[in-house]
Each structure stands twice: as structure tokens, then as C-alpha cells.
Amino acid sequence: MDEGRPLFVQIAEEIEGSVLDGSLQEEERAPSTNELAAFHRINPATAAKGINLLVDRGILVKRRGLGMFVAAGAAERLREERRQQFADHYLTPMLAEARHIGLSVENIIQLLRERAQQSGIHE
Structure with missing residues (x-):
């Protein structure tokens, strides 16, 4: 605990x-x-x-x-809650920062793909 x-x-x-x-x-x-x-x-x-x-x-x-x-339906309800929390806690602040430093959506996607590949995560 x-x-x-x-x-x-x-x-x-x-x-x-x-x-x-x-x-x-x-x-x-x-x-x-x-x-x-x-x-x-x-x-x-x-x-x-x-x-x-x-x-x-x-x-x-x-x-x-x-x-x-x-x-x-509990598992899907939990997944949906977690998706929303993920978007609220990670994506919204990330997009705000991207806007501040002038990154486009395409730039963000490319950075994400590069990091995913480095981490061994595949599409």
C-alpha cells in the first residue's frame, strides 16, 4: 500500500x-x-x-x-474512464506545450512514432 x-x-x-x-x-x-x-x-x-x-x-x-x-460491461467502462483520464492528464497538457513551441500535429505524431520505436512499441 x-x-x-x-x-x-x-x-x-x-x-x-x-x-x-x-x-x-x-x-x-x-x-x-x-x-x-x-x-x-x-x-x-x-x-x-x-x-x-x-x-x-x-x-x-x-x-x-x-x-x-x-x-x-465494467471492464469497458474502466477502459473508457482510463482513456479519458489519459487524455486529460497527458494529451491536453502536451498539446498546450506543443502549441507554445510551435509543433504541428504532424510533428507530434512523428515524435511519438520515434519514441515508440525507441521503446520497442510497434504500430
Whole structure:
């Protein structure tokens, strides 16, 4: 756990990561509040707060008497949220800086291709 961020946010992000990497499938039962609390040695209320973040966003759904389950479409919903966050946190500032230094869209694309190739990422 990262001491710089609230534990309940980290719990939610851990479950999100499991949904995105496929280790927690849609319609599958999610870890319970008590399971998360015991595993991370935290207060169950803290774990519940993290789970409730995901319920509020439609990532998890409660099935009365059965527990929390990954919602249908949750993985795609998370991917779309992450795409939007990526654009907001990285692309918008990058484009503002590009405008300041006079780079065109074509220049940016070429720089991106060059860096991707250096990093071993292929189209």
C-alpha cells in the first residue's frame, strides 16, 4: 500500500486493476469487505468505502445476500474512464506545450512514432 494516498482509494484501484487485467471477470464475485480488510489489515469500514466507490461508478453491483459482483460491461467502462483520464492528464497538457513551441500535429505524431520505436512499441 502507498502511504501517500487514502487506503480506500487504493482498495478501489486494486479491484479496478483486477478487472482490467482479467483476473476478476465480469459477473464474478468480488472480494468482500471483510476479506479485503483481513488481507490488507485495515478497518472493514475503510475497505467498504473503497468498494462503495466502485458501486457508485457502476463497476461493482450488490446482489442481496450474495455479496458484490463485477458488473456487466465494467471492464469497458474502466477502459473508457482510463482513456479519458489519459487524455486529460497527458494529451491536453502536451498539446498546450506543443502549441507554445510551435509543433504541428504532424510533428507530434512523428515524435511519438520515434519514441515508440525507441521503446520497442510497434504500430
